Amino acid sequence: xxxxxxxxxxxxxxxxxxxxxxxxxxxxxxxxxxxxxxxxxxxxxxxxxxxxxxxxxxxxxxxxxxxxxxxxxxxxxxxxxxxxxxxxxxxxxxxxxxxxxxxxxxxxxxxxxxxxxxxxxxxxxxxxxxxxxxxxxxxxxxxxxxxxxxxxxxxxxxxxxxxxxxxxxxxxxxxxxxxxxxxxxxxxxxxxxxxxxxxxxxxxxxxxxxxxxxxxxxxxxxxxxxxxxxxxxxxxxxxxxxxxxxxxxxxxxxxxxxxxxxxxxxxxxxxxxxxxxxxxxxx
Amino acid sequence: xxxxxxxxxxxxxxxxxxxxxxxxxxxxxxxxxxxxxxxxxxxxxxxxxxxxxxxxxxxxxxxxxxxxxxxxxxxxxxxxxxxxxxxxxxxxxxxxxxxxxxxxxxxxxxxxxxxxxxxxxxxxxxxxxxxxxxxxxxxxxxxxxxxxxxxxxxxxxxxxxxxxxxxxxxxxxxxxxxxxxxxxxxxxxxxxxxxxxxxxxxxxxxxxxxxxxxxxxxxxxxxxxxxxxxxxxxxxxxxxxxxxxxxxxxxxxxxxxxxxxxxxxxxxxxxxxxxxxxxxxxx
Numbered sequence: 223x224x225x226x227x228x229x230x231x232x233x234x235x236x237x238x239x240x241x242x243x244x245x246x247x248x249x250x251x252x253x254x255x256x257x258x259x260x261x262x263x264x265x266x267x268x269x270x271x272x273x274x275x276x277x278x279x280x281x282x283x284x285x286x287x288x289x290x291x292x293x294x295x296x297x298x299x300x301x302x303x304x305x306x307x308x309x310x311x312x313x314x315x316x317x318x319x320x321x322x323x324x325x326x327x328x329x330x331x332x333x334x335x336x337x338x339x340x341x342x343x344x345x346x347x348x349x350x351x352x353x354x355x356x357x358x359x360x361x362x363x364x365x366x367x368x369x370x371x372x373x374x375x376x377x378x379x380x381x382x383x384x385x386x387x388x389x390x391x392x393x394x395x396x397x398x399x400x401x402x403x404x405x406x407x408x409x410x411x412x413x414x415x416x417x418x419x420x421x422x423x424x425x426x427x428x429x430x431x432x433x434x435x436x437x438x439x440x441x442x443x444x445x446x447x448x449x450x451x452x453x454x455x456x457x458x459x460x461x462x463x464x465x466x467x468x469x470x471x472x473x474x475x476x477x478x479x480x481x482x483x484x485x486x487x488x489x490x491x492x493x494x495x496x497x498x499x500x501x502x503x504x505x
Numbered sequence: 506x507x508x509x510x511x512x513x514x515x516x517x518x519x520x521x522x523x524x525x526x527x528x529x530x531x532x533x534x535x536x537x538x539x540x541x542x543x544x545x546x547x548x549x550x551x552x553x554x555x556x557x558x559x560x561x562x563x564x565x566x567x568x569x570x571x572x573x574x575x576x577x578x579x580x581x582x583x584x585x586x587x588x589x590x591x592x593x594x595x596x597x598x599x600x601x602x603x604x605x606x607x608x609x610x611x612x613x614x615x616x617x618x619x620x621x622x623x624x625x626x627x628x629x630x631x632x633x634x635x636x637x638x639x640x641x642x643x644x645x646x647x648x649x650x651x652x653x654x655x656x657x658x659x660x661x662x663x664x665x666x667x668x669x670x671x672x673x674x675x676x677x678x679x680x681x682x683x684x685x686x687x688x689x690x691x692x693x694x695x696x697x698x699x700x701x702x703x704x705x706x707x708x709x710x711x712x713x714x715x716x717x718x719x720x721x722x723x724x725x726x727x728x729x730x731x732x733x734x735x736x737x738x739x740x741x742x743x744x745x746x747x748x749x750x751x752x753x754x755x756x757x758x759x760x761x762x763x764x765x766x767x768x769x770x771x772x773x774x775x776x777x778x779x780x781x782x783x784x785x786x787x788x
Contacts (some may be wrong), residue, residue: 233670324614324615325632325659325662325666326610327608327610327667328609328629329607329608330607332607332608353667354667357670360670361643379608384606384609384633386640
């Protein structure tokens with residue numbers, strides 16, 4: 223596995239690989255890798271000839287008072303995990319990689335809801351760094367986690383709106399046996415908080431049951447079921463629980479066809495989020 | 506010469522050319538080609554193996570009340586000129602090429618001055634379409650006119666801030682014998698207005714003389730000389746005449762080293778702009 227902190231070196235190596243007709247994969251991460259990342263990298267390594275991982279805690283996507291400084295940066299462990307999962311190349315640039323862009327990428331509507339509503343500028347920062355990584359990596363298959371659903375939808379739209387030569391591949395959410403979605407921020411949880419954390423998934427499953435088993439079509443009935451389950455866990459402070467259109471991210475009034483159930487909130491000082499798909503019978 | 510209205514076809518043809526180790530050039534235009542464009546295309550054809558031209562009147566860079574509808578679109582004549590100048594490929598997409606992007610490129614400081622001050626959103630629209638064209642064309646040498654100096658500086662910064670795999674090549678301004686810079690908008694001028702139009706260039710030369718011959722270092726003295734010459738032409742309504750830093754576009758107080766002289770204004774209903782470099786002796 224080649225490790226570099228120079229974007230130009232990654233570009234040159236991937237250009238060379240493409241010149242040899244190799245299929246290039248890229249998995250952008252903020253490090254603090256866990257089993258979810260390892261599953262994503264294994265999938266990428268199986269599907270691509272060259273599996274590249276970027277590790278960069280992107281300051282542009284953290285707001286004032288967020289956990290940029292505290293965000294874990296266990297680089298040696300990250301590299302060991304990336305290699306074990308089958309990465310061929312890792313780009314791990316220093317903080318100056320973000321630069322001080324005068325020209326950047328702006329996300330409108332899609333960034334005004336859900337995570338974006340509470341984190342102004344967050345998705346502009348994500349989209350700017352992702353565009354830059356794509357420009358450096360060149361044509362590629364880019365692996366993004368379904369777990370960060372709004373980010374996934376925004377990256378898909380970024381690629382489509384700017385005609386970027388990238389195929390976005392969705393990496394399914396990996397869960398602990400009790401249903402908690404793997405996340406770098408789970409490491410912040412105390413044992414008691416960790417015990418409470420599966421509440422997000424239970425709430426999602428409650429909403430999914432209301433749609434798929436009880437055949438409810440009223441969006442608010444689905445939300446009520448999710449909020450009710452979320453409210454049973456005293457350590458969980460709900461930010462939102464919603465049933466949304468899977469592409470526009472807008473809340474749905476009447477559930478028809480495929481929708482997305484999303485939830486986010488805090489346990490102690492740790493913000494967690496999760497989502498699942500649900501399918502209502504058409505017509 | 507191959508002509509297509511499909512971005513995907515351009516992408517495929519240029520991918521193929523790069524696969525054959527050919528050097529790809531791209532000259533983005535809004536059509537209404539003239540001798541300036543022909544000179545740019547000839548330069549590109551001489552320096553590259555494949556010379557591609559895009560012709561697209563970009564709605565994203567026109568504001569309300571601007572001349573988007575009236576902007577000339579003489580496609581047959583444009584294609585004849587492009588071919589005569591040595592273009593190998595022309596992309597001329599329909600108006601839907603702009604799309605309705607939810608995610609776009611935003612230009613800060615550099616867009617707040619000069620042309621951008623009077624045209625809010627103009628350079629966001631330019632940067633968004635240019636990013637999209639670069640994404641479609643792939644790694645290339647991109648030819649931009651020095652005549653649109655602020656645009657040139659912004660495109661250079663775009664490439665640098667987003668690490669786009671593009672080399673920006675400057676195409677020197679082409680002038681009529683009387684000094685008027687070639688521009689698609691010159692076609693709007695009546696004979697009397699056309700007679701007055703070289704005033705922009707005379708004003709620039711006056712500023713340049715003050716710097717290079719009179720060795721003035723006071724920015725305001727340079728501006729005064731430019732404004733004085735501009736004021737002698739009654740048909741010319743000056744918007745701005747300035748001496749600026751060639752990279753930051755900020756007005757300079759003390760002229761040192763290389764600076765840029767810029768001027769813009771209206772003759773009748775036609776907005777014209779021009780610029781030249783000037784070099785003060787260092788220290």
